[in-house]
Amino acid sequence: MQRIGVIGAGAWGTALAMAARRAGRDVVLWAREPEVVAAVNGGHENTPFLAGVALDPAIRATGDLAEAVRADAVLLVTPAQHIRTTTAKLKPLLATGTPVVLCAKGIEIATGSLMTEVTAGELPDTPLAVLSGPTFAAEVARGLPTAVTLACRDATLSQGLAQALGSLTFRPYASDDLVGAEIGGAVKNVLAIACGIVAGRALGDNARAALITRGLAEIARLGQSLGARPETFMGLSGLGDLTLTCGSLQSRNMSLGHALGQGQPLATILAGRNSVAEGVYTAEAVVRLAALRSVDMPICQAVDAILNHGADVNATIQSLLSRPLKTEGA
Numbered sequence: 112m113q114r115i116g117v118i119g120a121g122a123w124g125t126a127l128a129m130a131a132r133r134a135g136r137d138v139v140l141w142a143r144e145p146e147v148v149a150a151v152n153g154g155h156e157n158t159p160f161l162a163g164v165a166l167d168p169a170i171r172a173t174g175d176l177a178e179a180v181r182a183d184a185v186l187l188v189t190p191a192q193h194i195r196t197t198t199a200k201l202k203p204l205l206a207t208g209t210p211v212v213l214c215a216k217g218i219e220i221a222t223g224s225l226m227t228e229v230t231a232g233e234l235p236d237t238p239l240a241v242l243s244g245p246t247f248a249a250e251v252a253r254g255l256p257t258a259v260t261l262a263c264r265d266a267t268l269s270q271g272l273a274q275a276l277g278s279l280t281f282r283p284y285a286s287d288d289l290v291g292a293e294i295g296g297a298v299k300n301v302l303a304i305a306c307g308i309v310a311g312r313a314l315g316d317n318a319r320a321a322l323i324t325r326g327l328a329e330i331a332r333l334g335q336s337l338g339a340r341p342e343t344f345m346g347l348s349g350l351g352d353l354t355l356t357c358g359s360l361q362s363r364n365m366s367l368g369h370a371l372g373q374g375q376p377l378a379t380i381l382a383g384r385n386s387v388a389e390g391v392y393t394a395e396a397v398v399r400l401a402a403l404r405s406v407d408m409p410i411c412q413a414v415d416a417i418l419n420h421g422a423d424v425n426a427t428i429q430s431l432l433s434r435p436l437k438t439e440g441a
């Protein structure tokens with residue numbers, strides 16, 4: 112694989128373009144916004160979404176989707192709620208057999224579908240992979256050491272993609288558990304909002320560690336109900352990403368929770384950002400999916416109640432703490 116098309120030029124698409132360049136690939140980056148195309152091609156910096164990181168001048172940005180998908184593999188990096196419309200646009204343009212790597216972390220609100228389900232519905236004959244794991248975009252773009260899960264059912268394709276994207280500082284680890292990789296990446300964003308709220312309310316590090324651990328139990332319960340393997344949740348796309356995102360205000364989800372915990376209204380926080388905090392949307396989707404599967408996810412429910420149903424932060428925390436005591440493994 113020599114040419115990689117990256118669809119979506121937010122912070123993560125831009126960082127993945129840099130990772131692919133470091134791996135020696137030719138990279139075309141599709142941006143929705145003409146100002147991003149101009150900034151990347153003119154100043155070699157994605158000023159709207161990844162300011163302060165110098166980009167390899169060989170990365171070419173384009174607003175032409177057809178040009179971006181003329182590639183040996185396509186990385187799909189738009190936010191989760193836009194994957195369906197983007198794949199519908201890709202459909203007439205993508206050559207048969209071109210693999211698509213799903214890099215968004217979220218669940219579709221309208222349908223409760225995972226990104227692989229959305230994409231397979233639109234592009235039924237396209238080989239799919241999932242790239243997930245503990246990856247702050249700015250660190251990847253700067254070439255700091257990072258490891259990710261690359262989940263794909265076809266071992267040969269998995270190897271080809273790992274070769275195409277991997278380098279000394281970007282190490283893909285193969286897996287064949289796509290559902291596990293997707294659930295870990297999507298639900299950790301909701302849990303990071305919970306950890307942010309707790310940090311914003313100054314409730315301490317013990318509380319954060321409890322949320323991470325009980326949150327991991329929620330991820331595992333939902334994932335297993337959907338057919339994922341338990342060991343996936345102990346890997347990079349599970350525990351790895353959960354600890355990263357729940358432990359740093361670099362995370363947009365955790366910092367959003369922190370602001371909520373300090374008393375800022377959600378609308379004010381969102382109005383001050385142009386970046387996506389996927390947990391805000393996935394909270395609603397995950398609660399609905401959990402209800403359909405009869406899976407108990409009290410922390411995710413609490414986050415959804417605060418974000419989407421006007422629940423009071425203090426009362427919600429009290430209600431979580433008042434739940435009946437139970438066995439740890441249950």
Ligand SMILES: NC(=O)c1ccc[n+]([C@@H]2O[C@H](COP(=O)([O-])OP(=O)(O)OC[C@H]3O[C@@H](n4cnc5c(N)ncnc54)[C@H](O)[C@@H]3O)[C@@H](O)[C@H]2O)c1
Nearest residue numbers: 120121122123124143160189190193215216247248386387
């Ligand atoms: N930033 C990170 O560190 C990081 C790391 C790993 C995974 N991700 C995931 O990557 C995905 C993309 O996040 P990001 O950080 O690159 O985005 P971002 O927050 O940097 O930028 C927002 C993106 O949304 C796009 N967008 C807005 N409206 C759109 C629409 N109607 N249709 C299509 N695209 C639209 C913008 O073009 C832009 O690319 C998310 O699912 C995120 O969870 C991000």
Ligand SMILES: O=P(O)(O)OC[C@H](O)CO
Nearest residue numbers: 244245246247362363364
């Ligand atoms: O900044 P966040 O919260 O969107 O997290 C970014 C990545 O998903 C961390 O792995």
